Amino acid sequence: VRDILETQIDFTDQRHKIGADIFESAGGYSPTLGILGTVMGLIHVLGNLSDPDSLGPSIAVAFIATLYGVCFANIVYLPIGHKLKLKSKQERFMKEIALEGILSIQAGDNPSIVREKLRAFLSAKVRQDASQSKEA
16 A cells, blocks of 8 residues: 555656646746847847937837746746645645555554654644644
């Protein structure tokens, strides 16, 4: 039973890692694509040097691509990748607690011992909050 559940936990982690890595990669490529857009915009500006009045606004528009690339990376892609990794760690933690509970029940441990064994996984604050809610 342990091997099956541990294998399931490991493969779930691998699947989650792939999703998080996609967003982290997008966060890395996004500023590069923004710079590429800026370079292309500046090349276009250099092609129209005959109109000096449009140089300022055209250069400003060219640099917008860099701004978009950096913003998408730091406001969208990287935070989503970080959040996915955090959720994956939380899910793994819950599955490991469940695994220990299942193995303890399978071993025939006393329910009180199982409860205390599983409570050991929790932080002191969570244990205290659980005790207070149980008393109420």
